[in-house]
Amino acid sequence: MVSALKCAAFNLIWAKINAVKSTPAEAELKRLKKELRSFCKVCETCLSLNRTEIRDQAFELLCDLLLLYSQDSVRSTPALQTLVLLPSDSMRSEMAAFLVDYVFSDSDDDELNVEEEMKITLLQRKRNQLAGYCKLVIYGVLDLNAATEVFKHYSKYFKDFGDIIKETVSKSKLISPVQSAKTVCLSLQQLFSEMLTEDHSQQDLSEIRELAKKLAMSFGVDLHRVRKPLVALHMDGMHFAFREPREGEEPNMNLAFLEILSEFSFKLLRQDRTQLAAYLKSECPSAALSWPSVRMYQCSLEGRSSSKPREKEGGDAASSHDTPAAKRKRTTTPGEMDTQARNTTSCSRIHSSC
Structure with a gap:
């Protein structure tokens, strides 16, 4: 089966090369198009x-063919x-x-009693697969939102894939700085939602905060250049934290996300901190203004220490949310969370007031 897949793929690769060199007849193009889509459907099933x-x-x-037959690949040959x-x-x-x-998973190493050389081979294959997926994002075959499945594992798998993920984060900022920042925020939102569906603990929240710290460092030191993306990230984060509960959910269950969002506050300019702090007070339910998570985020915007304030007895931020949000299925297309909707009006209002 593997040999058959390779043979069919090589045939499609050579067909594309020949088509570029000498434009075939329309009937030949239709036949090639049909074969290409049929083969990709088989690969998807596999x-x-x-x-x-x-x-x-x-x-x-699949990664190779999607790139070879992408929109950019035929830009110079409209036919x-x-x-x-x-x-x-x-x-x-x-x-x-x-x-x-199969990539962000240790199952192969755990289940198989393999030698060190074989482990290196398996890791190299995973790196190639991840690099192939990241290329699809960088070259526009997949939307930037598809990178959430990559960004989410930046901290946990830094040793094995850190260089690949770091480069993908960097390239995504060149494609669209604002959308890249929104994708970073969406990645953290997805992890937070997954945490709520399980027996969440403060340790889980700390791990997401560690990831947020790593991603925050990717914004560089030129704060004026990253001003708009960072404001967009904070606005998306606050809308997620204060979103209306769905049926069966408790109110304010996402407020602890503000602790994660606070890791990006040190990159904000002073005037943006002031405007975001005002927006926080206007959007946050009055009963929640004294919650530790809200106070921590407020302190980060005001430039004070972002260390977690001492919680009142029985007032743990994580334990106060008993009904978690529905977990996003693994096979759900990245970017379907409603909190990723653009909030350009709110962002522009912040900039226009400065």
């Missing part, structure tokens, strides 16, 4: 098979526009699930 060799090969070939391959929603979901289940 991603969920319980056969490591087939599954890995299918993912790698080949019909060959552009756009990943379907189901394909995006399957590829994101592949990362979660």
